[in-house]
């Protein structure tokens with residue numbers, strides 16, 4: 084098996100940039116759903132905990148609201164009780180009920196939807212499916228459902244913002260996604276020593292141990308097809324690699340639009356709903372900011388307006404929410420001694436086909452929003468201490484990784500783009516062409532993408548009569 088990768092390094096969205104001793108994870112910063120990682124490493128005959136030095140991050144996030152209120156999300160329930168009761172008397176009971184529902188959703192969704200092969204109607208439409216739709220509250224909107232648990236918009240936001248990881252607004256997402264805050268609080272948010280890129284390093288090492296070869300800086304410009312089958316790939320330099328089977332992991336819509344012969348599926352994919360994009364700032368800083376935890380999230384007050392701006396108007400909200408990651412708080416080796424490494428991420432709309440977005444202006448505003456939010460919690464001298472800045476936006480995501488529309492999470496997870504209705508892990512016509520990645524079943528996020536890879540591999544093994 085040969086992996087052919089366009090860029091100079093493995094990992095794609097989960098790659099890492101190093102400069103002057105500062106290490107920046109380019110995309111993912113949170114190792115969530117740890118049991119899924121464990122199961123996928125076990126499926127490779129490996130132990131996640133032996134391969135990676137994982138540390139639990141607790142409190143997981145510090146949430147900062149516009150009025151200055153702070154909520155530390157933590158598995159320490161006594162501390163949660165004190166904080167919640169101060170924000171909204173009686174709300175701790177709401178949290179207990181919400182976590183109980185999240186536990187049920189997690190249990191049902193992981194086996195019933197995430198790990199379930201969905202390549203054929205027979206695999207998906209088993210007798211339990213109707214019961215799942217109801218038990219998982221797939222037809223109930225997440226945000227409106229929150230009124231059962233909390234009254235204040237602050238707390239409703241604190242336990243639904245994770246929907247954006249699925250490319251969804253909580254005002255449209257299914258209530259199923261309470262499984263995410265449940266898992267973050269109960270199973271934990273983790274950090275591998277060396278950053279999220281350590282996951283990629285471990286997987287590459289395992290693959291090499293099984294004889295897999297890696298060709299970096301090697302873009303594919305065509306998946307070759309012959310007689311209804313994939314016969315290999317043509318590289319950008321004109322070389323051809325013959326193959327008995329091809330697994331495509333690049334963004335699915337891009338594969339259909341650029342690597343396969345033209346067909347109506349490419350147009351249909353373009354018309355689907357895509358997740359948001361992100362404006363990211365990577366800063367080397369010449370002094371540490373110990374008051375910043377690993378994950379700080381500034382949640383803007385106009386919660387509904389934020390999602391409208393990002394997902395419908397495809398722009399930057401007037402007053403955006405901002406996420407700041409300080410990896411050296413979780414692993415000191417991510418910054419040189421006496422310095423800091425900071426990442427600011429601002430969710431923004433994906434690229435519009437009419438090209439009407441003024442990216443330099445939006446980027447400048449997003450940067451100002453990160454600095455402005457940080458100043459409200461006392462980090463008010465950052466500009467003077469930034470030694471270098473790297474940034475990326477939707478155009479970079481598109482050009483560097485071939486992400487259609489620059490959407491950082493691929494196809495969104497709205498109901499009509501989930502499970503059996505999400506693109507399958509095998510091409511419907513070229514039966515030896517398999518798909519893995521965020522825009523395929525089961526979906527976006529590092530652990531779920533691992534599942535997609537295993538489902539594609541299992542399908543391949545089944546087709547080829549392999550054990």
Ligand SMILES: Cc1cc2nc3c(=O)[nH]c(=O)nc-3n(C[C@H](O)[C@H](O)[C@H](O)COP(=O)(O)OP(=O)(O)OC[C@H]3O[C@@H](n4cnc5c(N)ncnc54)[C@H](O)[C@@H]3O)c2cc1C
Pocket residue numbers: 087088089090093094095096097109110111112113114115301302303304332333334361363428483484485491492519520521522526527528529530532
């Ligand atoms: C800003 C951001 C924050 C995120 N935060 C989190 C998080 O905290 N936790 C989490 O679990 N997930 C997070 N995610 C989501 C997660 O990163 C993705 O779902 C996952 O990494 C996608 O993996 P993939 O293999 O589908 O795609 P990619 O990582 O995009 O991999 C596809 C690969 O294909 C290569 N490629 C493309 N075209 C070609 C070609 N023609 N020839 C050869 N190679 C090609 C690309 O270079 C790339 O390496 C985040 C993503 C972003 C962008």
